[in-house]
Amino acid sequence: MNIYGIRAIYYFEMARTMRTLMQSIVSPVLSTSLYFIVFGTAIGSRMGTIDGVGYGAFIIPGLVMLALLSQSISNASFGIFFPKFSGTIYEVLSAPVSPLEIVLGYVGAAATKSVVLGILILITARVFVDYSIEHPVWMMAFLILTSITFSLFGFIIGIWADDFQKLQVIPLMVITPLTFLGGAFYSISMLPEPWQTLTLFNPVVYLISGFRWAFYGVADVNIAVSLGMTMVFLLTCMAAIWWIFRTGYRIRT
């Protein structure tokens, strides 16, 4: 295994984050904090509890998940898209690094950034809202697993995109609506039929539900199903990336 190669890509990507600290870390933490202030403190204080959890605390897992999904996709997709756009991808393609090593470097860095971001958001949230974490190990497991899965998904988008618009279209037009409608701000049990059943087709429901269970021990769907769905999505992304490198799709002529 080309450990130096993986390290080079990983540190290169992390250095890019450090150069763009305001955009990569500060901005998502700040924008998520605004949700805590508006929905958690201002509006939440006038709302009742959901499944026995105060509204301000209830929305924390969903908001962290919203930031995780969008930032994982954004970081990983830009990380591989930009070398394609600028032409510097030639160096990665001509280097003695395997597809697995390339993915470990790019996706590893993107997932690391997301995990750090998730932890920073949780720390910031504590300033505005009182919350507890019932299953901290599972919380970290979901945090890491989701970051890796959606960084892999972002990597695929970065390979697929051939312009900046395509880079943005999936996160903005698909992921954000799915997260908002996936129970970030409410329990899906509050929805009338048929929306309650239809919502179960939204994969983000399982991520938020599982993550919320790790915090408060309450979930919209069974925790095993949540974990299973996350794993299915992870394996699907890995299979897609394997296919991309096997065929050279949009990276190797």
Place this chain on the structure above:
Amino acid sequence: MSHIIKVSGLGKTYKSGFTALRDVNLDIQKGEIFALLGPNGAGKTTLISIICGISSPTSGQVTAHGFDIVKDYRLARSKIGLVPQELSTDAFESVWATVNFSRGLFGKAPNPEYIEQLLRQLSLWDKKNAQMRELSGGMKRRVMIAKALSHEPEILFLDEPTAGVDVELRRDMWEMVRGLREHGVTIILTTHYIEEAEEMADRIGVIRQGEILLVEEKQALMDKLGSKQLNLHLTSPLTEIPAALAEFNLQSELEGSFLRYSYDSRQNGDSVARLFRILSEQGIGIRDLNSSESSLEEIFVSLVHEETAK
């Protein structure tokens, strides 16, 4: 000399149906400077891209240092450095960071002393902390070379290395390339500048429409295909060229005081000696003389046109 790169029956057809390479066979000898000449779209960059792993071949096989570029890609690629035609750089990275990145990517442990030596050799040491976007085109080109050499490759591909580079930097690069060859690095360069190939190459390959037209030692190619001119300044002008000199088809200029003899070096034989003998027999005195021969550019143009006409 043994070959360090062996290209066998290489073909490349794109999805669009365009065939960029057709049954290319080529051996590159260890330690040589090989120049690949060809017009735009001839397949030079495609050939390099396949050998370096950027593009996949449709058919055929390539080995680098005895390693198959597909099956043993790690071993093959670790021996190869590439300076691409385009100045593709990470605008916000520093020179130091980007060169060290390249070394790591190729699986080499960090070696700050070697990178420092490399940057000094390429006159980049003063710019080591500068961001790539702050550098001139020539400086960026040097950084691309430093990146390609960062993992100490044994084979270096230079794709149009001096395109858009001023004369001084071009001369510097030629010196650097010669220096690398002295250290045992095999160099394959593509160029539009025939003088570059003429100046540096040991062997020359000509590619056109995806086919290798010929591969020759540079001097042999020039000897084989070059035409020569012998220019004679006479002591007294001639009113007309004597019949005894008719076979030489001489051109007379400057009211008979200058004669030009054009001949094919392939059929040189003893024609020059015979010309001098007849001039002497005719009592025609020579005040001065000089000779000139075809440049590689003229040879290349005639070769490509010849093949087009076929």
